[in-house]
Amino acid sequence: QVQLVESGGGLVQAGGSLRLSCAASGRTFSSYTMGWFRQAPGKERDFVADISRSGGGTYYADSVLGRFTISRDNAKNTVYLQMNSLKPEDTAVYYCGARLRGYADNAALYDYWGQGTQVTVSS
Secondary structure (H helix, E strand, C coil): CCCEEEECCEEEECCCCEEEEEEECCCCHHHCEEEEEEECCCCCCEEEEEECCCCCCEEECCCCCCCEEEEEECCCCEEEEEECCCCHHHCEEEEEEEECCCCCCCHHHCCEECCCEEEEEEC
């Protein structure tokens, strides 16, 4: 089992940047594919990006490709989401998830979730 805690959210103007972190407990962090999702009020939890166990493979939603970068540090049990050129439509609660299998852009396929961190982008 793994517990996840997100941090780094906040209020930023359009065009600005934020870096989200997700710290995981346990000694098996490197066994998990890690993903970032986001959920706006009244909407479903949407895929943003995910990263393979080793960090060698990354996948992005089209809406964030070229602006967001996912990375991980297995020695620190942490996954990151660097968000640049933020837009008002990026406003949402951002969640990190963990799953024992490979790539997945469906939130229902993830095994563990953090509590989320709010990102608000003003125009």
